[in-house]
Amino acid sequence: MTPDQTHQAIETVFRIERARLIGGLARIVRDVDLAEELAQDALVTALAQWPHSGIPDKPGAWLMSVSRRRAIDGFRRERMRRLKHAEIGREADETRETSVAELDAALDDDLGDELLGLIFTSCHPVLSREARAALTLRLIGGLTTDEIARAFLASEPTIAQRIVRAKKAIRDAGLRFEVPRGGNRRERLASVLEVVYLIFNEGYSATAGDDLVRPGLCGEAQRLGRILSAAMPDEPEVFGLLALMEIQASRLPARTAADGSLVPITEQDRSRWDRLLIGRGFAALDRAVSLGGATGPYALQAALAACHARARRAADTDWELISRLYDVLRQVMPSPVVDLNRAIAHSMAYGPQVGLERLDEIDRVEALSDYAPLPAARGDFLLRAGRPDEARAQFERAAALTRNAREREFLLRRAAACAGPA
Template sequence: MTAADTHRAILAVWRIEQPRLITSLARMLRDVPLAEESTQDALVAALERWPETGVPERPGAWLMAAAKRRALDHLRRRQMLARKHDVITRDLEEEQQAMPDLDSALDDDIGDEMLRLVFTACHPLLSREARAALALRMICGLTTDEIARAFLLPEATIAQRIVRAKRTLSESGLAYETPRGEELSQRLSSVLEVVYLIFNEGYTAARGADWMRPQLCHEALRMGRVLTAVAPQEPEALGLLALMELNASRTAARTDAAGDPILMLDQNRALWDQLQIRRGLRALGRARDLGGAGGFYALQAAIIACHARARTADETDWPRIAGLYAEMAALVPSPVVELNRAVAVGMAEGPGAGLAIVDRLMGEPALKAYHLLQGVRGDLLHKLGRHAEAQAAFEAAAALAGNRREQDFLKRRATEAADAAPPP
């Protein structure tokens, strides 16, 4: 194995193991920032050692052992100033001696431990914006750039939020807990937002060579299912679960054999997972029964349900979808919601009507670097026969896209538009 192969293997292992490591260490240390610091130190150790020794047979166990050693060293450097550290250090040393099957232990810990850590990061003491950014970066393993793209904000702004949140979390001595009753309700909206953003990054990756990151989708779905068990009367938790189940039902149809994207209207609907669709529709029905039909996540789930119920693309109820997006825009004004509404209006009333909405969005600062704005505009222009303009829009979208699969797809759309243009 070459050094480059080893480096890629380390990064692949890291993406999988980082959330588990932080979750397990945070539970043992009662200190989330120290858990993250120790985990990062373990990564550095792997980058130094594995190119020489090779990737261990159980890389997760190796990283956990290295992280524990770093945590012990850190606590010793503090000279055991607090009684809590004495207890924790003894526990860690005993575990270090026993060294159980760490791979199995990590799998056991991932139950509600990940969600408990997200609840800790979403403490009301932190600002709403900082809660989600901290949880996504430190616990869920998303990069600062990926988080910035999710929020349509500069990377430096997100980085500052994360630093401030870590400092607050470290200095406040917040409990590592799953809150109950009123405290749970206070944090739930932030936790739902974190789970929603994790799923979105898994469903359409902001960066990298693959269009989807299935592990993130699976983890978000798992946490969503646990949340509906923890808060069974919360309609927005059910709405979010419905949204994720319905979106995930299309996974097998979203890419071709080469891994390239297939647009929804072109997908083979026989590949859609009907069991998952039924689960999603059931969760959406429960959210409505609880009075949550007009919630942010329930409205999105209702939109996806329109697609799920259509046996063919031609049967899609686009006027209904456009109306649901209008409800969302009234509930949470957002240029991204307006862009999605433009797509639905373009399908329901014609591409000219959709393009009128898109053109009004062209000056939105938040969408300046958002590749889908140009991508949608290119599609509408192409349908209107304005192929040269469509080509330019698709090329601009490809230049802004961070994911290689999306870049390639948009470049192909630009070529299609160029081929359709009449000769000069």
């Protein structure tokens, strides 16, 4: 290989191993910043040695070995620095001796679930949702603060501060970089899945900006879902979420037109849907069901996505089945957004008037007062019910509420179309 190819290969290997490496180091040194620094030092060493010696058979183990040596050297240097200060007495020295001994023991341990431990810590409920998402993309996804900022349409200093505060909160809380056990695991897993789906949704339907979709974020969320499914093969909701993301991501090529504008699912060219991702989604959904998770929130949403994926034409969509699934989801995961989507499904299955009746049931929910999809749905129902003037007002209201430029353009086009035949 040429020097450039070798350099690229080393960086690719490091990207693959980086999260696991940081997770293992964080368990040892109890400090995310130090773990990142040690991992970066290991990369520098690899870039210096591997072009001459070749990439090792087990590059991850090689990187961990280098990082471990640097960690214990750093602890010993710190110990010597402390010993040089006259105010350090025998008691303090003995305490530091114990710390070094504990580190030596930790370096000999089988780290096991280091990557999974890092994911659970990055998604700890002590952090805000936004902080969890940013830290997860930084530590596990390996994205730079600039890349994360661009993905979420935030300034780089804002994201940097968010990550710094998250690391400090982890340190102050004394969190251990390990996989939770017992009853605490289920609650913590829910937090992890929430963060992964938050990342995916921001890529699938951007809340703000000029782009409707950001496939890079979807890809990172799918990768996290695959990591979780490999590490937790008996958790049905992990497979439910993975199935949901794979099936939804299959539509990305058809979700926008050449000019970037939105194409509704009923008008998409289904030949452009990624059948490989659909197959993966079906397999993950089958796994979730086989583990007894058919009525889990993510598995139910995946089953809804599967109904669309099975329909080769929009006219073949089984809206009655989708309506029944939403009836179940409403019981399992009650929320105003689920109620809104249920109203849409009922309107497609049983007519726009039924949809309007369902919307009347949730129209005064405060959480939806400024939620653009609510007037957009009402506008669609009214247009299909032959009431174009009322529909136009609803589409215009929805356009005024959305923060996404492409979605606004789509809604305004729908409003303008109300002047023609319904």
